[in-house]
Amino acid sequence: MALIEPQTSIKPHNLKFFTGDEYELAINQSIQSLLDSLQNPNPDLSGFTSKFLELMQVKPNPHPETIWILSSLTFLINSSRKDDVLDQVLAVKDLFQSITTCSASSSPSVCIALIAPVIYKLYSVVIDLKRKEVDLKLGKKARREIRSFVDVILGYFNVCCEGSNNDEEAGLIRPLNDLISIWVHSEGFENGSKQFFPLLSDEIVHWVTEESGDNLGLLAGAVIVEAFLLKLCLKFNDGSSKQELQNELRTWAVCSITGFHNFYVFDMLIKLLLEPNLPVMSLLSSEDESFLRKVLYDVVILPDFSFLCLDKVGHIPNSHIKNNVVARLMVTHEAIELLRKNKDYTKAISYTNAFLGSHLPTLITKLVASELGTNGNATQPKGSSPMAFIKWMLDLEDQGLNLTDGFFSKHRARLVHYRSSLDLDPQSSKLNAAGKTDDDLGFFIDNKGNDEDEKIDDSVNDVFVAAARSMQSGTNESGKKRKETHVGKKKGGVKFQRYNLVDHSGSKSGKKTGLLEKGDSRSESEVEDPDSDDNLE
Incomplete structure (x- = not known):
């Protein structure tokens, strides 16, 4: 898979050794310059890759913004002309590989939070596959590739959650909406944050965009929930009977929530169930949405997950509890x-x-x-x-x-x-x-x-x-x-x-x-x- 590589070799003596304040100031200025450039009708993004590559290489533990933006720029430049659905899936896989490689030294919450663009683009591919007329054999292969890829992503989240120690995470320098706008700008979306998190409710999207700057664990929880719901939705129409599907979804969901042992994942699922409809109507029929809701009721009500006990949620703000x-x-x-x-x-x-x-x-x-x-x-x-x-x-x-x-x-x-x-x-x-x-x-x-x-x-x-x-x-x-x-x-x-x-x-x-x-x-x-x-x- 294609990893992020420098376009020109940057020698070590050319890298500036920033103090903490200088480093954040340089990131801020570079992001603002990029955002200003995106206001142009046909922005030239290629010139920003070397700058953000340098910012990422300055520190042994790169700041989340530098990884997010560099991976975004590389993806947007390299995948702009890919129309074939399998090529699109491959491009999203490359994006996932690039992010996980660059964030290898980051904390578990940062590693998961940075996968948000992957879920966003993968969801877009699923929607395109559903709406477009695709050759039957090609569509079947693409859906199989997507389901397998979602399993890989969720497996990665499980590994990250196993290494989580609930320590407080460093926040973002810029508002999350600024980072989101880099992804949705070229597609002309006005409500960028809602478009970027298509499988979350408006209330949760507002919560995540408002508070995740100081709490990347919240953003990580949102990313897991979207991947979790995408996996469940992809299980429909696979030929299983309703009873088999119900048992399979319920068993997998309980095992997964147990493995994540993440307060925010459970909390967001609960709050999604308070909505008139789950935010999966773009993927499921109303009948299937009702079926999934009943499954999730069982999943969140019948078990008593140990990670929700008082002695396990000391790192969570009392207001959230x-x-x-x-x-x-x-x-x-x-x-x-x-x-x-x-x-x-x-x-x-x-x-x-x-x-x-x-x-x-x-x-x-x-x-x-x-x-x-x-x-x-x-x-x-x-x-x-x-x-x-x-x-x-x-x-x-x-x-x-x-x-x-x-x-x-x-x-x-x-x-x-x-x-x-x-x-x-x-x-x-x-x-x-x-x-x-x-x-x-x-x-x-x-x-x-x-x-x-x-x-x-x-x-x-x-x-x-x-x-x-x-x-x-x-x-x-x-x-x-x-x-x-x-x-x-x-x-x-x-x-x-x-x-x-x-x-x-x-x-x-x-x-x-x-x-x-x-x-x-x-x-x-x-x-x-x-x-x-x-x-x-």
Whole structure:
């Protein structure tokens, strides 16, 4: 594959040894000069390659902007006349190879974030292949090449995530939108950031472009999510039955999220599920989009991923954790209500009890405790369903408690609608014909509500079956600890342990306590994803 090579040899003595401030100033000036040049009708980009090559070679650990721009310039110059779909795929592969080579000494988050242009161009090839009339044999070969390439990219992300230590990353010198404009300018897109991230919602695109300058881990999460969704979409129409496809997608998705052990990946998937439609409508029919949504509900609600526990998210800003708590409550409630309307009470019960057995109730109580401080007293939620917690939090907000930084307020009307619906339909918390409420029901996910080894019509994979069995072996809502089960040894597994609500005491200082306090780590039982490595394609 073609790597980025200098057009002329640059001798070591010609390289300027910058101080930190001089280096950033030189990058800033060069980027601005490039952006100004792009305003011309037919900009000449070839003159900038040597400049950014020199900037990249000055430091042993190149700044992300220099790699991003140099790879962009090289790709745009070399691939401008390639019309054949296989040549386009090859050009994107060359881009991926160039970026990974140049960023080899960078941190894991930087390595992943820099792949954003690769996903953008690969998505463009997929859309072109879908819209254009392509020879049947050529189209089949191209789709096979693309699927294989996406697997390579996701494998690279897995390797990067294994090496991630959650250290804070250096930010960008320039706004992300400036870097994006280098890619989308020549194609005449006005809303560049949304065009550049076609598989993210407007809300997430805004979040990423606003905050990733100081948090490249956020941009890395967005890139993983897009590759993740692209992989799932490419699995449709491959000849599998719906049941086979459902099981395959669900198993692969759980294994992948477990391997990434990335808070932002999970958080973005949750927030995408709050949208009226997943941002995949350009790739899937409305029927397939609905099918994928149901798969993702299972993936984000039924497992309890260990990397989301409090002691694993200390590097995440508290505001992001708070927003994620509210979003997860909303998604779980909406999924349960959808199942109720479709009269799928068995799975609705499994979702409710997956919520009960997760660490999420603990996160919610710590969230409220951190806002109340030492002098505040709060009533307990009347029930333990997601809706009971939402109603409780709304009532506390009505009393003047500020629970989140913007997200709760932004979706307040939607949350109030939930509460109104509950008031109109008091039976909504009773998901079982026998009249048991969510507090009385055991966790089960098969259609008969037991743990026998029978064929599950509305099945989930072995990960969820193991979860159901381990949780059923415990006790009810009395507060006793459930029986613990261990399967597998892989770090960052999926946890299905019941968490007791804890008694939070305030600090003596009288100040509000944070969500994360030292010594908050717990020794917790884990049910790992069985044979997870074998399930990754």
